[in-house]
Amino acid sequence: MQTKRSTFSNKWLPYALLAPQVIITLIFFVWPASQALIQSVYRQGDAFGIRPPTFVGFRNFMLLFEDALYLNSLKVTLIFSVGTTLLSMSVALLFAVMVNRMIRSRDSYTTFLVWPYAIAPAIAGVLWWFIFNPNIGILPYVLQGVGYNWNHRSSSNDAMILIIIAAAWKQISYNFLFFLAGLQSIPHSLIEAAAIDGASRMKRFWTIVFPLLSPITFFLMVVNIVYAMFDTFGVIHATTEGGPAQATNILVYKVFRDGFVNLNIGSSAAQSVILMGIVIVLTVVQFRYIERRVNY
Protein backbone atom coordinates (compact mmCIF):
# COMPACT_ATOMS: atom_id res chain seq x y z
CA MET A 1 0.00 0.00 0.00
CA GLN A 2 1.43 3.33 -1.03
CA THR A 3 2.11 6.47 0.95
CA LYS A 4 3.43 9.79 -0.22
CA ARG A 5 6.95 9.85 -1.72
CA SER A 6 8.19 11.88 1.20
CA THR A 7 6.62 11.46 4.61
CA PHE A 8 6.80 13.14 7.97
CA SER A 9 9.02 11.38 10.44
CA ASN A 10 7.70 11.19 13.93
CA LYS A 11 7.86 8.21 16.23
CA TRP A 12 4.66 8.48 18.22
CA LEU A 13 2.40 10.93 16.34
CA PRO A 14 0.95 8.46 13.78
CA TYR A 15 -0.02 6.09 16.57
CA ALA A 16 -1.68 8.91 18.49
CA LEU A 17 -3.62 9.89 15.37
CA LEU A 18 -4.77 6.33 14.76
CA ALA A 19 -5.53 5.59 18.40
CA PRO A 20 -9.16 6.80 18.65
CA GLN A 21 -10.31 4.88 15.57
CA VAL A 22 -8.38 1.73 16.44
CA ILE A 23 -9.50 1.70 20.08
CA ILE A 24 -13.16 2.07 19.13
CA THR A 25 -12.80 -0.62 16.49
CA LEU A 26 -11.20 -3.02 18.94
CA ILE A 27 -13.73 -2.43 21.74
CA PHE A 28 -16.94 -2.29 19.72
CA PHE A 29 -16.16 -4.37 16.64
CA VAL A 30 -13.37 -6.87 17.08
CA TRP A 31 -14.06 -7.79 20.71
CA PRO A 32 -17.84 -8.40 20.24
CA ALA A 33 -17.20 -10.31 17.02
CA SER A 34 -14.75 -12.62 18.80
CA GLN A 35 -17.28 -13.00 21.63
CA ALA A 36 -19.84 -14.11 19.07
CA LEU A 37 -17.36 -16.65 17.73
CA ILE A 38 -16.72 -18.01 21.23
CA GLN A 39 -20.37 -18.06 22.29
CA SER A 40 -21.29 -19.86 19.10
CA VAL A 41 -19.39 -22.99 20.19
CA TYR A 42 -20.68 -23.00 23.78
CA ARG A 43 -23.93 -24.02 25.36
CA GLN A 44 -24.81 -21.21 27.72
CA GLY A 45 -24.86 -21.78 31.49
CA ASP A 46 -28.01 -21.19 33.49
CA ALA A 47 -28.82 -17.84 35.08
CA PHE A 48 -27.95 -18.98 38.63
CA GLY A 49 -24.40 -20.06 37.82
CA ILE A 50 -25.08 -23.67 38.87
CA ARG A 51 -24.29 -25.09 35.46
CA PRO A 52 -21.30 -23.40 33.78
CA PRO A 53 -21.21 -22.89 30.01
CA THR A 54 -20.07 -26.05 28.28
CA PHE A 55 -18.07 -26.40 25.10
CA VAL A 56 -20.21 -28.03 22.44
CA GLY A 57 -18.19 -27.57 19.26
CA PHE A 58 -20.33 -27.06 16.18
CA ARG A 59 -23.51 -28.31 17.83
CA ASN A 60 -25.17 -24.86 17.76
CA PHE A 61 -24.59 -24.68 14.01
CA MET A 62 -25.80 -28.24 13.42
CA LEU A 63 -28.94 -27.58 15.45
CA LEU A 64 -29.59 -24.50 13.32
CA PHE A 65 -29.50 -26.38 10.07
CA GLU A 66 -31.86 -29.01 11.45
CA ASP A 67 -34.22 -26.31 12.70
CA ALA A 68 -37.21 -25.88 10.41
CA LEU A 69 -37.64 -22.30 11.64
CA TYR A 70 -34.08 -21.37 10.66
CA LEU A 71 -34.38 -22.99 7.25
CA ASN A 72 -37.64 -21.13 6.79
CA SER A 73 -35.88 -17.90 7.75
CA LEU A 74 -33.19 -18.58 5.13
CA LYS A 75 -35.86 -19.09 2.49
CA VAL A 76 -37.76 -15.97 3.54
CA THR A 77 -34.55 -13.91 3.47
CA LEU A 78 -33.75 -15.18 -0.01
CA ILE A 79 -37.20 -14.31 -1.39
CA PHE A 80 -37.17 -10.95 0.34
CA SER A 81 -33.70 -9.86 -0.84
CA VAL A 82 -34.18 -11.04 -4.40
CA GLY A 83 -37.62 -9.42 -4.55
CA THR A 84 -36.43 -6.12 -3.09
CA THR A 85 -33.35 -5.99 -5.31
CA LEU A 86 -35.23 -6.79 -8.52
CA LEU A 87 -38.12 -4.41 -7.85
CA SER A 88 -35.99 -1.52 -6.70
CA MET A 89 -33.37 -1.84 -9.44
CA SER A 90 -35.77 -2.27 -12.33
CA VAL A 91 -37.89 0.71 -11.32
CA ALA A 92 -34.75 2.80 -10.75
CA LEU A 93 -33.33 1.82 -14.16
CA LEU A 94 -36.57 2.77 -15.89
CA PHE A 95 -36.56 6.18 -14.16
CA ALA A 96 -32.87 6.74 -14.92
CA VAL A 97 -33.28 5.95 -18.62
CA MET A 98 -36.26 8.31 -18.86
CA VAL A 99 -34.59 11.11 -16.91
CA ASN A 100 -31.44 10.74 -19.00
CA ARG A 101 -33.46 11.69 -22.13
CA MET A 102 -34.50 14.97 -20.56
CA ILE A 103 -32.44 18.10 -20.91
CA ARG A 104 -34.12 20.95 -19.12
CA SER A 105 -36.20 18.96 -16.65
CA ARG A 106 -33.46 16.51 -15.62
CA ASP A 107 -32.58 18.25 -12.37
CA SER A 108 -36.15 18.75 -11.23
CA TYR A 109 -37.04 15.09 -11.76
CA THR A 110 -33.87 14.07 -9.95
CA THR A 111 -34.79 16.21 -6.96
CA PHE A 112 -38.18 14.53 -6.75
CA LEU A 113 -36.68 11.07 -6.96
CA VAL A 114 -33.75 11.31 -4.53
CA TRP A 115 -35.29 12.31 -1.24
CA PRO A 116 -36.75 8.93 -0.17
CA TYR A 117 -33.12 8.04 0.58
CA ALA A 118 -33.52 10.22 3.69
CA ILE A 119 -36.34 8.12 5.11
CA ALA A 120 -35.39 5.58 7.75
CA PRO A 121 -36.33 1.97 6.91
CA ALA A 122 -38.58 1.83 9.98
CA ILE A 123 -40.48 4.91 8.80
CA ALA A 124 -40.75 3.53 5.27
CA GLY A 125 -42.28 0.42 6.81
CA VAL A 126 -44.82 2.40 8.85
CA LEU A 127 -45.81 4.50 5.81
CA TRP A 128 -46.61 1.49 3.64
CA TRP A 129 -48.17 -0.32 6.54
CA PHE A 130 -50.59 2.59 6.82
CA ILE A 131 -51.35 2.64 3.10
CA PHE A 132 -51.95 -1.12 3.14
CA ASN A 133 -53.93 -1.08 6.41
CA PRO A 134 -56.75 -3.61 5.90
CA ASN A 135 -59.36 -1.38 7.62
CA ILE A 136 -58.72 2.10 6.31
CA GLY A 137 -55.83 1.78 3.84
CA ILE A 138 -56.33 3.07 0.34
CA LEU A 139 -54.73 0.17 -1.52
CA PRO A 140 -56.82 -2.60 0.11
CA TYR A 141 -59.85 -0.45 -0.76
CA VAL A 142 -58.77 -0.32 -4.39
CA LEU A 143 -57.90 -4.03 -4.40
CA GLN A 144 -61.32 -4.81 -2.96
CA GLY A 145 -62.72 -3.18 -6.08
CA VAL A 146 -60.99 -5.76 -8.28
CA GLY A 147 -62.02 -8.58 -5.98
CA TYR A 148 -58.82 -9.13 -3.98
CA ASN A 149 -59.12 -9.28 -0.22
CA TRP A 150 -55.87 -7.83 1.13
CA ASN A 151 -54.83 -8.73 4.65
CA HIS A 152 -51.16 -8.74 5.64
CA ARG A 153 -52.11 -9.81 9.17
CA SER A 154 -53.25 -13.23 8.05
CA SER A 155 -51.82 -13.79 4.59
CA SER A 156 -48.12 -14.63 4.37
CA ASN A 157 -47.95 -13.54 0.75
CA ASP A 158 -49.50 -10.16 1.45
CA ALA A 159 -47.09 -9.55 4.33
CA MET A 160 -44.10 -10.42 2.14
CA ILE A 161 -45.31 -8.14 -0.67
CA LEU A 162 -45.78 -5.34 1.85
CA ILE A 163 -42.23 -5.48 3.22
CA ILE A 164 -40.71 -5.88 -0.24
CA ILE A 165 -42.50 -2.76 -1.48
CA ALA A 166 -41.54 -0.76 1.61
CA ALA A 167 -37.89 -1.83 1.46
CA ALA A 168 -37.60 -1.33 -2.32
CA TRP A 169 -39.30 2.08 -2.26
CA LYS A 170 -36.65 3.54 0.03
CA GLN A 171 -33.82 2.12 -2.08
CA ILE A 172 -35.02 3.46 -5.46
CA SER A 173 -33.25 6.81 -4.98
CA TYR A 174 -29.91 5.21 -4.42
CA ASN A 175 -30.12 2.92 -7.45
CA PHE A 176 -31.48 5.75 -9.56
CA LEU A 177 -28.51 8.03 -8.85
CA PHE A 178 -25.99 5.32 -9.71
CA PHE A 179 -27.80 4.28 -12.90
CA LEU A 180 -28.09 7.91 -13.99
CA ALA A 181 -24.36 8.47 -13.40
CA GLY A 182 -23.66 5.29 -15.36
CA LEU A 183 -25.87 6.35 -18.29
CA GLN A 184 -24.20 9.73 -18.46
CA SER A 185 -20.76 8.17 -18.75
CA ILE A 186 -21.66 6.13 -21.86
CA PRO A 187 -19.96 7.68 -24.89
CA HIS A 188 -22.49 9.27 -27.18
CA SER A 189 -20.62 8.23 -30.31
CA LEU A 190 -21.46 4.56 -29.70
CA ILE A 191 -25.17 5.27 -29.63
CA GLU A 192 -24.99 7.52 -32.67
CA ALA A 193 -23.05 4.91 -34.64
CA ALA A 194 -25.70 2.31 -33.87
CA ALA A 195 -28.46 4.75 -34.83
CA ILE A 196 -26.77 5.39 -38.19
CA ASP A 197 -26.65 1.64 -38.72
CA GLY A 198 -30.41 1.66 -38.26
CA ALA A 199 -30.72 0.15 -34.79
CA SER A 200 -34.00 1.06 -33.15
CA ARG A 201 -34.17 2.70 -29.75
CA MET A 202 -35.04 -0.58 -28.03
CA LYS A 203 -32.30 -2.44 -29.83
CA ARG A 204 -29.76 0.25 -28.94
CA PHE A 205 -30.73 -0.02 -25.30
CA TRP A 206 -30.46 -3.80 -25.04
CA THR A 207 -27.35 -4.26 -27.18
CA ILE A 208 -25.28 -1.21 -26.22
CA VAL A 209 -26.50 0.68 -23.17
CA PHE A 210 -27.47 -2.26 -20.99
CA PRO A 211 -24.22 -4.21 -21.50
CA LEU A 212 -22.17 -1.07 -20.81
CA LEU A 213 -24.12 -0.58 -17.60
CA SER A 214 -23.37 -4.11 -16.43
CA PRO A 215 -20.52 -3.17 -14.04
CA ILE A 216 -22.83 -0.73 -12.27
CA THR A 217 -25.69 -3.20 -12.32
CA PHE A 218 -23.49 -5.81 -10.70
CA PHE A 219 -22.24 -3.39 -8.08
CA LEU A 220 -25.78 -2.28 -7.25
CA MET A 221 -26.91 -5.88 -7.01
CA VAL A 222 -24.40 -6.56 -4.25
CA VAL A 223 -25.22 -3.30 -2.44
CA ASN A 224 -28.95 -4.01 -2.64
CA ILE A 225 -28.62 -7.54 -1.36
CA VAL A 226 -26.55 -6.27 1.57
CA TYR A 227 -29.17 -3.59 2.17
CA ALA A 228 -32.06 -6.04 2.04
CA MET A 229 -30.35 -8.54 4.30
CA PHE A 230 -29.01 -6.21 6.98
CA ASP A 231 -30.48 -2.71 6.85
CA THR A 232 -34.13 -3.63 6.67
CA PHE A 233 -34.43 -4.65 10.29
CA GLY A 234 -36.51 -1.52 10.94
CA VAL A 235 -39.00 -2.30 8.17
CA ILE A 236 -39.82 -5.65 9.76
CA HIS A 237 -39.62 -4.68 13.40
CA ALA A 238 -41.91 -1.67 13.02
CA THR A 239 -44.54 -3.52 10.98
CA THR A 240 -44.99 -7.28 10.71
CA GLU A 241 -42.59 -8.32 13.52
CA GLY A 242 -41.71 -11.44 11.56
CA GLY A 243 -45.30 -12.62 11.21
CA PRO A 244 -47.77 -13.86 10.25
CA ALA A 245 -46.59 -17.41 11.01
CA GLN A 246 -42.87 -16.61 10.49
CA ALA A 247 -43.57 -15.44 6.95
CA THR A 248 -41.35 -12.33 7.21
CA ASN A 249 -38.84 -13.50 9.82
CA ILE A 250 -35.62 -12.62 7.98
CA LEU A 251 -32.23 -13.71 9.36
CA VAL A 252 -31.31 -10.39 10.96
CA TYR A 253 -34.65 -10.20 12.71
CA LYS A 254 -34.32 -13.78 13.92
CA VAL A 255 -30.88 -13.09 15.45
CA PHE A 256 -32.47 -10.25 17.39
CA ARG A 257 -35.50 -12.29 18.49
CA ASP A 258 -33.48 -15.33 19.56
CA GLY A 259 -30.88 -13.21 21.36
CA PHE A 260 -33.02 -10.62 23.12
CA VAL A 261 -36.51 -12.07 23.36
CA ASN A 262 -35.95 -15.82 23.57
CA LEU A 263 -32.54 -15.36 25.28
CA ASN A 264 -30.97 -18.24 23.40
CA ILE A 265 -27.45 -16.78 23.34
CA GLY A 266 -25.65 -19.77 21.84
CA SER A 267 -27.99 -20.09 18.89
CA SER A 268 -28.08 -16.33 18.35
CA ALA A 269 -24.27 -16.20 18.36
CA ALA A 270 -24.09 -19.03 15.84
CA GLN A 271 -26.54 -17.13 13.63
CA SER A 272 -24.39 -13.99 14.01
CA VAL A 273 -21.34 -15.91 12.88
CA ILE A 274 -23.19 -17.17 9.78
CA LEU A 275 -24.30 -13.61 9.00
CA MET A 276 -20.74 -12.33 9.37
CA GLY A 277 -19.66 -15.01 6.94
CA ILE A 278 -22.27 -13.79 4.44
CA VAL A 279 -21.19 -10.14 4.85
CA ILE A 280 -17.53 -11.04 4.38
CA VAL A 281 -18.29 -12.98 1.19
CA LEU A 282 -20.38 -10.11 -0.18
CA THR A 283 -17.70 -7.53 0.71
CA VAL A 284 -15.00 -9.57 -1.00
CA VAL A 285 -17.19 -9.95 -4.10
CA GLN A 286 -17.74 -6.19 -4.09
CA PHE A 287 -14.02 -5.46 -3.87
CA ARG A 288 -13.18 -7.91 -6.63
CA TYR A 289 -15.61 -5.95 -8.75
CA ILE A 290 -13.90 -2.64 -7.96
CA GLU A 291 -10.56 -4.10 -9.00
CA ARG A 292 -12.05 -5.25 -12.27
CA ARG A 293 -13.70 -1.94 -12.97
CA VAL A 294 -10.28 -0.28 -13.14
CA ASN A 295 -9.61 -2.19 -16.35
CA TYR A 296 -13.00 -1.42 -17.78
Place this chain on the structure above:
Amino acid sequence: MVENNRWGNFFAHLVLIIGVALVVFPVYVAVIASTHPSGTFLRGVMPLLPGPNALENYRTVIFEGRSRAGTPPIGGMLWNSFIMAMAITIGKLSISIISAFAIVYFRFPFRIFFFWVIFLTLMLPVEVRIVPTFQVVANLGMLNSFAGLSIPLIASATATFLFRQFFMTVPEELMEAARVDGAGPMKFFKDILLPLSITNIAALFVIMFIYGWNQYLWPLLITTDPEYYTIVMGIQRMVTGGDSEPLWHLVMATVTLAALPPILVILFMQRLFVKGLTETEK
Protein backbone atom coordinates in the same frame (compact mmCIF):
# COMPACT_ATOMS: atom_id res chain seq x y z
CA MET B 1 -30.18 12.99 -28.66
CA VAL B 2 -29.87 11.02 -31.80
CA GLU B 3 -33.35 11.57 -33.05
CA ASN B 4 -36.07 13.75 -31.68
CA ASN B 5 -39.16 11.78 -31.08
CA ARG B 6 -42.10 13.87 -29.94
CA TRP B 7 -44.22 10.90 -28.84
CA GLY B 8 -41.24 9.27 -27.17
CA ASN B 9 -40.60 12.37 -25.10
CA PHE B 10 -44.23 12.67 -24.20
CA PHE B 11 -44.23 9.04 -23.10
CA ALA B 12 -41.06 9.55 -21.02
CA HIS B 13 -42.58 12.54 -19.25
CA LEU B 14 -45.72 10.55 -18.60
CA VAL B 15 -43.77 7.64 -17.08
CA LEU B 16 -41.75 10.03 -14.92
CA ILE B 17 -44.73 11.98 -13.69
CA ILE B 18 -46.54 8.79 -12.71
CA GLY B 19 -43.32 7.52 -11.18
CA VAL B 20 -42.75 10.67 -9.14
CA ALA B 21 -46.37 10.55 -8.00
CA LEU B 22 -45.92 6.96 -6.80
CA VAL B 23 -42.67 7.80 -5.03
CA VAL B 24 -44.17 10.83 -3.30
CA PHE B 25 -47.51 9.18 -2.51
CA PRO B 26 -46.65 7.53 0.85
CA VAL B 27 -45.35 10.78 2.28
CA TYR B 28 -48.26 12.76 0.88
CA VAL B 29 -50.67 10.38 2.59
CA ALA B 30 -48.76 10.74 5.86
CA VAL B 31 -48.86 14.54 5.77
CA ILE B 32 -52.58 14.51 4.95
CA ALA B 33 -53.36 12.00 7.70
CA SER B 34 -51.55 14.18 10.22
CA THR B 35 -54.05 16.99 9.66
CA HIS B 36 -57.21 15.02 10.53
CA PRO B 37 -58.96 14.41 13.83
CA SER B 38 -58.87 10.87 15.22
CA GLY B 39 -62.49 10.17 14.23
CA THR B 40 -61.57 10.11 10.55
CA PHE B 41 -59.70 6.84 10.96
CA LEU B 42 -62.44 4.84 12.65
CA ARG B 43 -64.15 3.69 9.47
CA GLY B 44 -64.15 4.11 5.75
CA VAL B 45 -61.02 4.80 3.78
CA MET B 46 -58.14 7.10 4.65
CA PRO B 47 -58.56 10.74 3.57
CA LEU B 48 -56.69 12.16 0.59
CA LEU B 49 -57.40 15.85 1.22
CA PRO B 50 -56.18 17.96 4.15
CA GLY B 51 -58.28 18.14 7.31
CA PRO B 52 -58.71 20.87 9.93
CA ASN B 53 -56.67 19.50 12.84
CA ALA B 54 -53.07 20.08 11.77
CA LEU B 55 -52.09 22.58 14.47
CA GLU B 56 -53.71 20.64 17.26
CA ASN B 57 -52.15 17.29 16.26
CA TYR B 58 -48.66 18.69 15.97
CA ARG B 59 -49.03 20.54 19.25
CA THR B 60 -50.15 17.31 20.94
CA VAL B 61 -47.27 15.17 19.71
CA ILE B 62 -44.55 17.76 20.25
CA PHE B 63 -45.47 18.98 23.72
CA GLU B 64 -47.76 16.44 25.35
CA GLY B 65 -47.15 12.98 23.95
CA ARG B 66 -49.48 10.27 25.12
CA SER B 67 -48.69 9.44 28.68
CA ARG B 68 -51.25 6.62 28.73
CA ALA B 69 -49.50 4.65 26.00
CA GLY B 70 -46.08 5.46 27.43
CA THR B 71 -44.88 7.68 24.61
CA PRO B 72 -43.22 10.86 25.83
CA PRO B 73 -43.64 14.18 24.00
CA ILE B 74 -41.59 13.97 20.84
CA GLY B 75 -39.98 17.38 21.26
CA GLY B 76 -37.44 15.67 23.49
CA MET B 77 -37.03 12.73 21.11
CA LEU B 78 -36.30 15.07 18.20
CA TRP B 79 -33.64 16.74 20.29
CA ASN B 80 -32.13 13.35 21.24
CA SER B 81 -32.04 12.30 17.60
CA PHE B 82 -30.31 15.54 16.69
CA ILE B 83 -27.67 15.11 19.42
CA MET B 84 -27.10 11.49 18.42
CA ALA B 85 -26.85 12.29 14.70
CA MET B 86 -24.46 15.18 15.28
CA ALA B 87 -22.30 13.19 17.72
CA ILE B 88 -22.04 10.29 15.26
CA THR B 89 -21.31 12.59 12.31
CA ILE B 90 -18.70 14.77 13.98
CA GLY B 91 -17.14 11.78 15.73
CA LYS B 92 -16.88 9.75 12.52
CA LEU B 93 -15.46 12.64 10.51
CA SER B 94 -12.83 13.59 13.09
CA ILE B 95 -11.49 10.16 13.88
CA SER B 96 -11.42 9.05 10.27
CA ILE B 97 -9.73 12.17 8.90
CA ILE B 98 -6.89 11.95 11.41
CA SER B 99 -6.40 8.25 10.88
CA ALA B 100 -6.34 8.72 7.10
CA PHE B 101 -3.76 11.46 7.65
CA ALA B 102 -1.62 9.08 9.70
CA ILE B 103 -1.88 6.31 7.10
CA VAL B 104 -1.01 8.51 4.11
CA TYR B 105 1.57 10.92 5.49
CA PHE B 106 3.60 8.71 7.80
CA ARG B 107 5.58 5.54 7.43
CA PHE B 108 5.64 3.49 10.62
CA PRO B 109 5.68 -0.13 11.78
CA PHE B 110 2.32 -1.97 11.67
CA ARG B 111 0.81 0.58 9.28
CA ILE B 112 -0.76 -2.14 7.11
CA PHE B 113 -1.98 -3.98 10.19
CA PHE B 114 -3.86 -0.91 11.43
CA PHE B 115 -5.28 -0.34 7.98
CA TRP B 116 -6.78 -3.84 8.08
CA VAL B 117 -8.14 -3.41 11.60
CA ILE B 118 -10.05 -0.37 10.35
CA PHE B 119 -11.11 -2.22 7.22
CA LEU B 120 -12.70 -4.94 9.38
CA THR B 121 -15.43 -2.57 10.52
CA LEU B 122 -16.79 -2.61 6.96
CA MET B 123 -17.50 -6.29 7.33
CA LEU B 124 -19.20 -6.23 10.71
CA PRO B 125 -22.41 -4.18 10.67
CA VAL B 126 -24.12 -3.76 14.06
CA GLU B 127 -26.95 -5.99 12.94
CA VAL B 128 -24.82 -9.12 12.74
CA ARG B 129 -23.21 -8.83 16.16
CA ILE B 130 -25.91 -7.20 18.23
CA VAL B 131 -25.93 -9.48 21.26
CA PRO B 132 -22.18 -9.35 22.07
CA THR B 133 -21.96 -5.62 21.27
CA PHE B 134 -24.86 -5.00 23.61
CA GLN B 135 -23.07 -6.97 26.33
CA VAL B 136 -19.89 -4.90 25.87
CA VAL B 137 -21.81 -1.63 26.09
CA ALA B 138 -23.75 -2.87 29.13
CA ASN B 139 -20.52 -3.90 30.88
CA LEU B 140 -19.06 -0.47 30.23
CA GLY B 141 -22.12 1.06 31.90
CA MET B 142 -23.05 2.97 28.75
CA LEU B 143 -26.72 1.98 28.52
CA ASN B 144 -29.11 4.94 28.53
CA SER B 145 -26.51 7.56 27.70
CA PHE B 146 -25.57 9.64 24.69
CA ALA B 147 -22.10 8.11 24.81
CA GLY B 148 -23.62 4.66 24.42
CA LEU B 149 -25.87 5.87 21.61
CA SER B 150 -23.08 7.37 19.55
CA ILE B 151 -19.57 6.08 20.33
CA PRO B 152 -20.04 2.45 19.20
CA LEU B 153 -21.27 3.71 15.81
CA ILE B 154 -18.44 6.18 15.27
CA ALA B 155 -15.80 3.93 13.70
CA SER B 156 -16.15 4.15 9.93
CA ALA B 157 -14.03 2.47 7.33
CA THR B 158 -15.78 4.21 4.44
CA ALA B 159 -14.94 7.72 5.63
CA THR B 160 -11.33 6.71 6.29
CA PHE B 161 -11.06 5.30 2.77
CA LEU B 162 -12.55 8.37 1.19
CA PHE B 163 -10.14 10.68 2.99
CA ARG B 164 -7.26 8.38 2.13
CA GLN B 165 -8.18 8.45 -1.57
CA PHE B 166 -8.45 12.21 -1.44
CA PHE B 167 -5.14 12.72 0.37
CA MET B 168 -3.41 10.57 -2.26
CA THR B 169 -4.47 13.08 -4.93
CA VAL B 170 -3.14 16.11 -3.03
CA PRO B 171 0.07 17.22 -4.83
CA GLU B 172 3.31 16.16 -3.13
CA GLU B 173 4.72 19.65 -3.62
CA LEU B 174 2.36 21.13 -1.07
CA MET B 175 3.79 19.00 1.66
CA GLU B 176 7.37 19.51 0.53
CA ALA B 177 6.84 23.27 0.44
CA ALA B 178 5.33 23.19 3.92
CA ARG B 179 8.30 21.22 5.19
CA VAL B 180 10.83 23.58 3.62
CA ASP B 181 9.05 26.43 5.37
CA GLY B 182 9.46 24.55 8.63
CA ALA B 183 5.84 23.49 9.22
CA GLY B 184 5.38 20.38 11.36
CA PRO B 185 2.85 17.66 10.53
CA MET B 186 0.01 19.10 12.61
CA LYS B 187 0.48 22.58 11.20
CA PHE B 188 0.45 21.15 7.68
CA PHE B 189 -2.71 19.21 8.54
CA LYS B 190 -4.51 22.19 10.04
CA ASP B 191 -3.46 24.91 7.58
CA ILE B 192 -3.27 23.03 4.27
CA LEU B 193 -4.97 19.64 4.34
CA LEU B 194 -8.13 20.60 6.24
CA PRO B 195 -8.99 23.61 4.05
CA LEU B 196 -8.46 21.45 0.95
CA SER B 197 -10.79 18.77 2.30
CA ILE B 198 -13.73 21.04 3.03
CA THR B 199 -15.91 19.81 0.13
CA ASN B 200 -15.26 16.19 0.98
CA ILE B 201 -16.02 16.81 4.63
CA ALA B 202 -19.28 18.54 3.73
CA ALA B 203 -20.35 15.74 1.37
CA LEU B 204 -19.63 13.10 3.99
CA PHE B 205 -21.37 15.21 6.61
CA VAL B 206 -24.64 14.95 4.67
CA ILE B 207 -24.40 11.16 4.33
CA MET B 208 -23.31 10.58 7.92
CA PHE B 209 -25.99 12.86 9.36
CA ILE B 210 -28.69 10.87 7.57
CA TYR B 211 -27.08 7.62 8.72
CA GLY B 212 -26.97 8.85 12.32
CA TRP B 213 -30.49 10.27 12.35
CA ASN B 214 -31.96 7.05 10.92
CA GLN B 215 -30.37 4.68 13.44
CA TYR B 216 -33.03 2.30 14.68
CA LEU B 217 -31.87 -1.02 16.08
CA TRP B 218 -29.07 0.42 18.20
CA PRO B 219 -31.12 3.01 20.14
CA LEU B 220 -33.86 0.42 20.48
CA LEU B 221 -31.49 -1.90 22.32
CA ILE B 222 -29.62 0.42 24.59
CA THR B 223 -32.30 2.88 25.67
CA THR B 224 -34.90 1.76 28.17
CA ASP B 225 -35.28 5.21 29.69
CA PRO B 226 -37.78 7.36 27.69
CA GLU B 227 -35.45 10.30 28.42
CA TYR B 228 -33.09 8.92 25.74
CA TYR B 229 -35.60 7.67 23.15
CA THR B 230 -34.84 8.85 19.64
CA ILE B 231 -37.61 9.78 17.26
CA VAL B 232 -37.20 6.97 14.71
CA MET B 233 -37.41 4.25 17.35
CA GLY B 234 -40.12 6.16 19.24
CA ILE B 235 -42.47 5.70 16.29
CA GLN B 236 -42.27 1.95 16.68
CA ARG B 237 -43.48 2.26 20.30
CA MET B 238 -46.45 4.29 19.07
CA VAL B 239 -47.41 1.84 16.35
CA THR B 240 -47.11 -1.48 18.11
CA GLY B 241 -47.98 -0.44 21.67
CA GLY B 242 -51.12 -2.34 22.63
CA ASP B 243 -53.57 -4.34 20.59
CA SER B 244 -55.79 -1.48 19.52
CA GLU B 245 -55.37 0.36 16.22
CA PRO B 246 -52.67 3.00 16.52
CA LEU B 247 -53.81 6.64 16.70
CA TRP B 248 -52.99 7.24 13.08
CA HIS B 249 -53.28 11.03 13.11
CA LEU B 250 -50.66 11.31 15.86
CA VAL B 251 -48.45 8.57 14.42
CA MET B 252 -48.41 10.30 11.05
CA ALA B 253 -47.66 13.70 12.61
CA THR B 254 -44.68 12.06 14.31
CA VAL B 255 -43.62 10.33 11.09
CA THR B 256 -43.70 13.67 9.27
CA LEU B 257 -41.58 15.36 11.91
CA ALA B 258 -39.13 12.45 12.04
CA ALA B 259 -38.60 12.40 8.29
CA LEU B 260 -38.41 16.15 7.81
CA PRO B 261 -34.84 16.95 9.01
CA PRO B 262 -33.01 14.40 6.80
CA ILE B 263 -35.24 15.24 3.82
CA LEU B 264 -34.44 18.94 4.21
CA VAL B 265 -30.74 18.14 4.43
CA ILE B 266 -30.94 16.23 1.12
CA LEU B 267 -33.02 18.84 -0.67
CA PHE B 268 -30.86 21.78 0.37
CA MET B 269 -27.54 20.03 -0.16
CA GLN B 270 -28.43 17.85 -3.12
CA ARG B 271 -25.14 18.39 -4.92
CA LEU B 272 -23.07 17.51 -1.86
CA PHE B 273 -25.37 14.58 -1.13
CA VAL B 274 -24.92 13.09 -4.61
CA LYS B 275 -21.16 13.62 -4.39
CA GLY B 276 -20.99 12.01 -0.95
CA LEU B 277 -23.14 9.07 -1.97
CA THR B 278 -21.40 8.21 -5.22
CA GLU B 279 -17.89 8.71 -3.86
CA THR B 280 -18.19 6.82 -0.60
CA GLU B 281 -19.18 3.71 -2.50
CA LYS B 282 -16.21 3.67 -4.84
